[in-house]
Amino acid sequence: MNTRVSIAGVEFKNPVTTASGTFGSGMEYAELVDLNRLGAVTTKGVAIVPWPGNPTPRVAETHGGMLNAIGLQNPGVDVLLERDIPFLKHYDTRIIVNVCGKTAEDYVAVVEKLADAPVDLLEINISCPNVREGGIAFGQDPRMVESITREIKQHAKQPVIMKLSPNVTDITKTAKAAEAGGADALSLINTLTGMKIDINRRTFLLANKTGGMSGPAVKPVALRMVYQTANAVSIPVIGMGGIATAEDALEFLMAGASMVAVGTANFYNPRATLDVIEGIEKYMESSRVEDIKELIGCVK
Amino acid sequence: MADIRKTAALIEETEKLAEGICGLWLRPEAPEVAVSAVPGQFVSVYCRDASRLLPRPISLCEIDRERGRLRLVYRIAGAGTRELSERKAGETIEIMGPLGNGYSLEGLPADGGHAVLMGGGIGIPPLLALARALPGVRTAVLGYRDGETFLREEFEALGCRVIIATDDGSIGTKGNVIDAARENAVRGDMIYSCGPVPMQRGVKAYAAELGIPAQLSLEERMACGIGACLACVCQSREKDSHSHVHNKRVCKDGPVFFADEIEL
Numbered sequence: 247m248n249t250r251v252s253i254a255g256v257e258f259k260n261p262v263t264t265a266s267g268t269f270g271s272g273m274e275y276a277e278l279v280d281l282n283r284l285g286a287v288t289t290k291g292v293a294i295v296p297w298p299g300n301p302t303p304r305v306a307e308t309h310g311g312m313l314n315a316i317g318l319q320n321p322g323v324d325v326l327l328e329r330d331i332p333f334l335k336h337y338d339t340r341i342i343v344n345v346c347g348k349t350a351e352d353y354v355a356v357v358e359k360l361a362d363a364p365v366d367l368l369e370i371n372i373s374c375p376n377v378r379e380g381g382i383a384f385g386q387d388p389r390m391v392e393s394i395t396r397e398i399k400q401h402a403k404q405p406v407i408m409k410l411s412p413n414v415t416d417i418t419k420t421a422k423a424a425e426a427g428g429a430d431a432l433s434l435i436n437t438l439t440g441m442k443i444d445i446n447r448r449t450f451l452l453a454n455k456t457g458g459m460s461g462p463a464v465k466p467v468a469l470r471m472v473y474q475t476a477n478a479v480s481i482p483v484i485g486m487g488g489i490a491t492a493e494d495a496l497e498f499l500m501a502g503a504s505m506v507a508v509g510t511a512n513f514y515n516p517r518a519t520l521d522v523i524e525g526i527e528k529y530m531e532s533s534r535v536e537d538i539k540e541l542i543g544c545v546k
Numbered sequence: 547m548a549d550i551r552k553t554a555a556l557i558e559e560t561e562k563l564a565e566g567i568c569g570l571w572l573r574p575e576a577p578e579v580a581v582s583a584v585p586g587q588f589v590s591v592y593c594r595d596a597s598r599l600l601p602r603p604i605s606l607c608e609i610d611r612e613r614g615r616l617r618l619v620y621r622i623a624g625a626g627t628r629e630l631s632e633r634k635a636g637e638t639i640e641i642m643g644p645l646g647n648g649y650s651l652e653g654l655p656a657d658g659g660h661a662v663l664m665g666g667g668i669g670i671p672p673l674l675a676l677a678r679a680l681p682g683v684r685t686a687v688l689g690y691r692d693g694e695t696f697l698r699e700e701f702e703a704l705g706c707r708v709i710i711a712t713d714d715g716s717i718g719t720k721g722n723v724i725d726a727a728r729e730n731a732v733r734g735d736m737i738y739s740c741g742p743v744p745m746q747r748g749v750k751a752y753a754a755e756l757g758i759p760a761q762l763s764l765e766e767r768m769a770c771g772i773g774a775c776l777a778c779v780c781q782s783r784e785k786d787s788h789s790h791v792h793n794k795r796v797c798k799d800g801p802v803f804f805a806d807e808i809e810l
Contacts, residue, residue, distance in 0.1 A: 270774035274798070277550055278772075290776075298791040303767040305777040307626075310597045312769065319776045321790035461599055513769045514592060514599045516552060516642070 247530050248537040249523075251285070251504050253482045254405030254430035256366050258285035258340055258505065261538060262495065262523050265460075265486045265509025266291055266344035266369060266409070267316065271330035272337075278516040283523055286340035288507060289330060291371045293346050294355045296322040301453040306442045311461030311488070312510060313440050315454035318346050318371075323359045331363055340366040342407070350394050354401045361403040368404050370395075373411030373436035385411035385436070388423035395427025405430035407484060410475070413439050417471045418478035425479045433484035433507070434475060435468045461510040462488045469501055476502025476543060490518055492525020502543040549582040550772065552642040557635050558615065563696035567668070568631045569607065569619040572641065577614035579643050585609065585676035586763055586802045589616065589643030590771040593626045601642065602626050603768050603797070605740070607671035607697070608678070616643075619671035619697065645771050646801045649676050649738055649761050658682020659735035663706070664723045664749050665689065666741025670697055672763060676738055677704050685709065685732055689723040689741065692716050724748040734758065743810055750805040760805040766796040773798025781809040 249260040263286035269275055272287045281287060299319025306313045320326075326343070334341050343365045347353035357368060372394060373385035384390050395408055408424040410417060412435035421432055437458025442451040450456075468487020476483045485503030489495050490511035498506045511518035526538070535541060553576040561569040574580055579589070583606055590601030608617035622628050633639060654661065658681035663673040666689040674697055677684050684706040688698060693716035701708050710718030711726035719726035722745055726732075737760035739749040746762045753760035766778035779793040783806065786794050794800060794808065 268770075268775065270776075274770070274772045274774040278552065296790040298793060299776065299779070302777075302779060304779070305600070305767050305769045305775070307598060307600045310599070312599055314769070314775070314777065316776050319779070319789065319791065319793060321788070325790050462596075510599065513771075513775060514601060516770075516772070 247527065247535070249527065249530070251538060251542070253407075253484070253504055254367065256340060256405060260285040260523050260526070261499065261505040262519055262526070263288045263340075263342060263484070263505060263507045264512065264519060265507040266371065268509040268512045271326070272334055273330070275512065275516060279520060281334070281337040281339050284339045284519055285505065286342050286366065287334055287337075288342040288369060289326065289334075289344055290320060291318050291344045291346035292320050292323050292326045292356060293318065294323055294352050294359070296320065296325070303451060303453055306451040306457065308440065308442060308459065308461075309463060311459050311463035312513075313442055313452060313457030313459050314437070315452045315457035317454065320346070323356050327359065327363055331365065335364055342367045342369050344369045344371055344409070346371045350397050353394065353398055357398055357402045365404055367407055367431075368402055369407040369409050369433055370398055371409050371436070373409050373413075385420065386414050388419045391420045392423040392427040395424045395429050399428040407431040407433050409436055410434040411436050412467065412471055412487070418474055421475045421479050425481050429481060431482045431484060432475060432479065433486065435464070435471050435487040438464055438467065460488065462490055464488045465494060469497055472498055472503050473501040489522065490515070492522050492529060495522045495526060496529060496541065499538070499541045500543070500545040504542055549578045550642065550645065551576040551579055552640065553579060554638045555579075555616075555641045557633055557637050557639060559635055560633070563619060564694045566622045567619065567696050568622060569617060570633070572616045572618065572639070573614060574616065574641060579641065580609060580614045580616050581611050583609045583611075583616065583644035584648035585679050586648035586672055587644040587646045588801065589618070589641045590645060591618070591630060592640040592642075593629050594639070595625075595629055598626050598629070600769055601771055602630070603645070603771060605672035605763070606644070606675050608675050621668040642771060646797060647799065649763070649802050651679065653759060654680075654682060654735055660685070660733070662687065662727070662732055662734035662737045664727065664737060664739040664741070666723055666745040667691070669739070669741030669745070669763070669765075672740050673738065674700055674704075677701055677706050683734075685734060687711065687723045687727050687732060689726070689745065690717070722748065724752050727752060736761070739763065747810045750810060753805055761802050762805055762808070763802045764796050764800055764808075768797050771797050782807055783809060
């Protein structure tokens with residue numbers, strides 16, 4: 247049975263990674279999850295300098311999902327390079343570093359810092375709904391997506407994944423723009439902008455008022471967008487959005503994703519990534535699938 | 547802290563302590579969760595209803611290491627804790643723990659000295675486990691909404707001096723725990739506190755006035771409970787060595803902090 251997939255020339259032992267921001271840099275989860283089992287660890291978004299993030303409350307539960315407005319708190323790329331990457335190098339797994347910024351120069355500066363690091367792929371977050379500048383501002387306008395992708399590609403040594411926002415009318419437009427800018431792969435979806443009100447306090451539940459919605463409740467939306475995107479571009483797509491089980495992951499693979507990421511499920515099932523990997527293997531065994539590539543995009 | 551486990555736990559007993567305040571005794575299938583726990587730590591409790599994704603962080607009210615049992619006392623604050631209150635003895639629930647750092651017993655005189663425990667409302671339960679672990683003289687200042695108190699007799703049974711404050715004045719001092727502490731000129735070698743943020747602000751100021759250290763246990767909305775998602779941060783006075791900003795994680799670096807470490 248072959249579960250290996252490759253994206254932009256990088257081979258993964260299986261198609262399962264973590265969604266950025268839900269797994270830290272793997273350190274906290276390493277006590278509960280054997281990181282060697284994962285196809286890759288995708289680290290929490292990192293900027294050129296430390297970011298303090300938003301005020302609390304930063305999370306709220308919704309029916310079958312949650313809202314977050316962490317605001318991309320991160321210790322900065324120097325700490326990632328000194329502490330987190332060496333930690334992850336102890337494990338036999340690929341490393342995808344998620345990069346955030348407020349300006350094009352910010353992204354480029356981080357990408358340049360990572361140039362000689364043992365990092366396999368870069369994922370560029372142009373779709374965070376919780377920071378005012380950068381983030382989603384870049385991710386909603388196809389011309390901006392194309393130009394920032396092109397600029398990052400000029401400086402990046404590793405292959406570049408552009409992470410797309412679902413908060414657009416037609417995701418294939420930003421997807422094609424990223425492809426035109428030279429992206430090696432796409433990942434989607436980032437969170438959907440949402441809101442919750444505390445009727446007793448008569449105010450927003452999140453200090454940021456709005457937050458990004460994730461969890462099983464968003465899965466059908468994510469799946470539809472992954473299917474549309476995979477059929478609109480010729481570069482690989484990494485699918486995410488509400489994946490909690492192997493069945494969820496298989497849907498994304500069949501819709502055209504070459505790889506999948508487990509996100510919010512890590513919060514309520516720390517073993518979710520392993521459950522997904524083991525469940526995919528079981529499915530392949532019982533359905534007599536020799537190579538996982540037979541499943542990728544098999545639903546047209 | 548290397549003993550975090552997600553495990554099923556048998557509910558051995560349920561109890562109702564006051565209106566909206568419930569308790570249960572749990573026997574985790576992985577006994578380490580109870581055996582390695584210390585006062586001030588908490589567990590994540592998972593709902594059975596799959597539409598409620600996130601675990602509810604609940605502090606440990608008692609730790610029975612010998613029999614591998616934990617007592618949780620919580621307030622019904624929403625649908626998740628209501629669901630928990632409907633679980634019956636003999637059923638199992640999913641928990642993860644023990645989480646967080648717990649209270650530090652260091653810094654007290656060799657004979658145990660005099661510890662002051664200040665708890666407001668649903669901040670009271672973790673102080674009971676602490677009171678049991680403290681070797682010296684203990685004064686517990688407990689704040690309730692009204693005369694419907696809970697756990698009070700259990701502090702007394704442990705030999706604590708108990709001082710009560712109620713919002714409506716029906717028992718003890720009318721006001722909060724700080725008012726009660728002032729009225730009774732409460733002093734000691736260390737203050738241990740848990741309760742709502744405004745109260746803990748008061749505790750911090752009171753401790754500063756007396757010139758004694760205070761350990762505050764904070765509450766914040768959490769997602770992962772293990773320090774990865776950065777949802778439950780509080781402001782730290784110094785730049786934190788993990789986050790490299792002025793934020794500490796309540797679930798992992800806390801929930802207990804020395805008052806001078808954090809801004810409230």
